[in-house]
Amino acid sequence: xxxxxxxxxxxxxxxxxxxxxxxxxxxxxxxxxxxxxxxxxxxxxxxxxxxxxxxxxxxxxxxxxxxxxxxxxxxxxxxxxxxxxxxxxxxxxxxxxxxxxxxxxxxxxxxxxxxxxxxxxxxxxxxxxxxxxxxxxxxxxxxxxxxxxxxxxxxxxxxxxxxxxxxxxx
Numbered sequence: 001x002x003x004x005x006x007x008x009x010x011x012x013x014x015x016x017x018x019x020x021x022x023x024x025x026x027x028x029x030x031x032x033x034x035x036x037x038x039x040x041x042x043x044x045x046x047x048x049x050x051x052x053x054x055x056x057x058x059x060x061x062x063x064x065x066x067x068x069x070x071x072x073x074x075x076x077x078x079x080x081x082x083x084x085x086x087x088x089x090x091x092x093x094x095x096x097x098x099x100x101x102x103x104x105x106x107x108x109x110x111x112x113x114x115x116x117x118x119x120x121x122x123x124x125x126x127x128x129x130x131x132x133x134x135x136x137x138x139x140x141x142x143x144x145x146x147x148x149x150x151x152x153x154x155x156x157x158x159x160x161x162x163x164x165x166x167x168x169x170x
Contacts, residue, residue, distance in 0.1 A: 001170045004076030006091055006105065006117045010124065013115040014068040021061040028054035067110040083169045086135045091122070093168035101167070106132050135166075142166050 031050040074089070083090050086106060094102045103122040111126040125132040134144050147161040 003079040091170040
């Protein structure tokens with residue numbers, strides 16, 4: 001397991017997301033400043049809506065760019081392929097009570113970004129997320145439950161509560 005390759009996949013995924021968002025920002029900006037966006041009356045908000053969209057997309061692009069810089073700053077040699085507990089930059093295999101396997105990468109930023117590594121779909125989670133908060137510090141073989149509100153509980157509370165077991169940590 002070469003986690004530096006996984007790191008490269010994260011960087012590629014973030015760059016792809018950033019490129020797509022920057023193109024969308026350009027289109028939204030052009031739409032907001034286009035002559036057809038000029039309000040025809042006081043109820044016509046097309047231009048205003050387009051400018052809000054452009055602003056929101058530009059803000060999201062800046063967030064992705066900052067996350068990209070964080071991941072580019074990680075020294076690949078600092079990534080250990082051997083871990084006993086879940087930490088930032090671990091690669092974690094989880095299995096739920098139905099036998100469904102899920103791979104996650106606890107990261108410093110970019111929660112929700114997905115990438116493929118060694119044929120597995122991997123999702124970046126942050127320690128601030130409900131799953132990330134429960135996972136940090138746990139070890140292989142540990143089991144835990146996560147309910148829809150994001151809380152870990154001692155027993156299955158309802159049909160929506162998921163039970164997970166940590167299968168592997170890299």
